[in-house]
Amino acid sequence: MYSCIKNARAYDPVQNWHGEIRDIWFRDDRICNAPAIEQQQKATIYDVNGDIVMAGGIDIHSHIAGGNVNTARLLLPEQHRNHLMRQAATPFANARWSSFETGYKYTEMGYSMVVEPAMLPVNAPQVHAEFADIPIIDTAALAILGSDDLLVNLIRQGASQSQINDYVAWTLHKTKALGLKVINAGGSQAFKDGAETFNLDDVLTDYSISSRQLLQTLQTAAVQTGLPHPVHVHCNNLGTPGNIQTIVDTMEAAQGLPMHLAHVQFYGYGNEGKFGFSSAAAQLMAAFNRYPNITMDVGQVLFGQTVTLSGDVMAQFARRGDVSPNKWHVWHAENEGSGGIVPYQYKQTSFVNGLQWAIGLEIFLLSEDPWRLFFTTDHPNGAPFTRYPDLLHLLMSYEYRMACLENMHPEITEMTLLKDLKKEFSLYEIAIMTRAAPARLLGQKDRGTLQAGARADIAIYREQENKSLMFRHAEKVFKNGELVLDDGRITQRTNGRTVTASVGFNQQIEQTVQDYFDRFYTMKLSHYGITDAFMEEQHRHYLATKVSGQYSA
Numbered sequence: 001m002y003s004c005i006k007n008a009r010a011y012d013p014v015q016n017w018h019g020e021i022r023d024i025w026f027r028d029d030r031i032c033n034a035p036a037i038e039q040q041q042k043a044t045i046y047d048v049n050g051d052i053v054m055a056g057g058i059d060i061h062s063h064i065a066g067g068n069v070n071t072a073r074l075l076l077p078e079q080h081r082n083h084l085m086r087q088a089a090t091p092f093a094n095a096r097w098s099s100f101e102t103g104y105k106y107t108e109m110g111y112s113m114v115v116e117p118a119m120l121p122v123n124a125p126q127v128h129a130e131f132a133d134i135p136i137i138d139t140a141a142l143a144i145l146g147s148d149d150l151l152v153n154l155i156r157q158g159a160s161q162s163q164i165n166d167y168v169a170w171t172l173h174k175t176k177a178l179g180l181k182v183i184n185a186g187g188s189q190a191f192k193d194g195a196e197t198f199n200l201d202d203v204l205t206d207y208s209i210s211s212r213q214l215l216q217t218l219q220t221a222a223v224q225t226g227l228p229h230p231v232h233v234h235c236n237n238l239g240t241p242g243n244i245q246t247i248v249d250t251m252e253a254a255q256g257l258p259m260h261l262a263h264v265q266f267y268g269y270g271n272e273g274k275f276g277f278s279s280a281a282a283q284l285m286a287a288f289n290r291y292p293n294i295t296m297d298v299g300q301v302l303f304g305q306t307v308t309l310s311g312d313v314m315a316q317f318a319r320r321g322d323v324s325p326n327k328w329h330v331w332h333a334e335n336e337g338s339g340g341i342v343p344y345q346y347k348q349t350s351f352v353n354g355l356q357w358a359i360g361l362e363i364f365l366l367s368e369d370p371w372r373l374f375f376t377t378d379h380p381n382g383a384p385f386t387r388y389p390d391l392l393h394l395l396m397s398y399e400y401r402m403a404c405l406e407n408m409h410p411e412i413t414e415m416t417l418l419k420d421l422k423k424e425f426s427l428y429e430i431a432i433m434t435r436a437a438p439a440r441l442l443g444q445k446d447r448g449t450l451q452a453g454a455r456a457d458i459a460i461y462r463e464q465e466n467k468s469l470m471f472r473h474a475e476k477v478f479k480n481g482e483l484v485l486d487d488g489r490i491t492q493r494t495n496g497r498t499v500t501a502s503v504g505f506n507q508q509i510e511q512t513v514q515d516y517f518d519r520f521y522t523m524k525l526s527h528y529g530i531t532d533a534f535m536e537e538q539h540r541h542y543l544a545t546k547v548s549g550q551y552s553a
Helices: 067-075 099-108 121-133 149-156 161-175 187-192 211-224 244-253 281-290 313-318 351-366 385-396 398-405 410-415 427-441 467-472 509-520 532-547
Strands: 002-012 017-027 030-032 044-047 052-055 057-059 111-119 138-144 179-183 232-234 259-261 294-297 304-310 329-333 337-346 458-461 476-479 482-486
Touching (some): 052 427, 067 329, 099 121, 099 385, 111 179, 121 532, 149 509, 161 211, 161 509, 187 329, 281 351, 313 329, 313 337, 351 410
Parallel strands (some): 057 111, 111 138, 232 259
């Protein structure tokens, strides 16, 4: 059966559509060209009367599943969505933390795919079990390597790049990941030895390997194995005044190969001024414009209560003194990695927090290429993903930005370029950053566009001057051609898909991994990772519980 969204004001950067009135046809789960007249007469018609239509949104970096996410849930039960918080006038009141309600909130905003950017391989079963519990939206995960003992041992022992490539590809296959994540390469191992900082050219004493060497080896592996997404990098020295040089050095270390840098707002910091903390956003963006092989996401800070969680144990341990409320958790797994959970409240009256807010906006507004800069808050580290509409309003309204700036520490206006950056993002540019560019970066050619052959993931918005209100609740959302949200309300709880990469590797690498497991792991290799049967069972379980009516919006 054919369906048609008539009189759509369509924005699709892939097809260079700038809001012209068009009819969008789709059949089953795919967008298609207009059929013959007799088939059009039998079609289901949705006349949206000039409403804004875009492809479903894609979030490339949002922590929605896994060990750190669930430890944060246990540590902060008061932040969970419950009956009392439904009435609370706080940003976190809308941040539903259960895995299945994550799907509802993303769908309400018109999103159709979200990437969990930090899956520890040993934790892959939990991540995928949660993915199966998230309705409607599609999901994917990036597997973490860079501080695992087997990798650094392979490099220390002189393993060839080909062997490293096989280990990376095997890990992605075993964990059903879409791509590769590196977090402060080697930092977890250095922390175990008592280090409090670990720079790009610092060396792991026990292995004689630098962070730069680890990063470049994994970046080369991502390129040579043909992964759809570039290596996704959390740089050294996150959140440290003066760390601007670290991220510039990391861009240079990429050697012209593709590399994605995550939540870069947390690296746009100078150490000037009477507070020893300043904006280096202009320096960051000047470097970014020199390196066309680099892509970045911002990690915007917004004010309110949140919780920071990360596999960067050094950064999390260092910020434990800023915890609010007063409880935190840091952990280290001997063979694979580490992490920490630190609750935090960004305050509008704080100079540091206000400058972080301004630096993120400077990065957005100084960008010369929306195809290379991506829209994130590093959920929940900079702000919950439910605050995306507020960030869109900031980017699209200079007047609103200035009204917010007036309520902040007076030094911020003088120490940033914000008052002089009068750019207002257009709907077309928003469609690039939140739809077309993420699809291209992830290698998903049938997403992020309204062209024939693409998935029928479609979001419809009623235009409003207040973009926060406009993007908080879509009017209609179609997922795979099914109407899942109508008049701002969820109408169906369909099953989302998990997107994975398929890369080949030499099977001999399994013997190397087996030998390592036999020597150092308490877990059997046969119990490690994800099987196809496990994936099928998780989705069968989801379908069974959905049909039995155990979920409620």
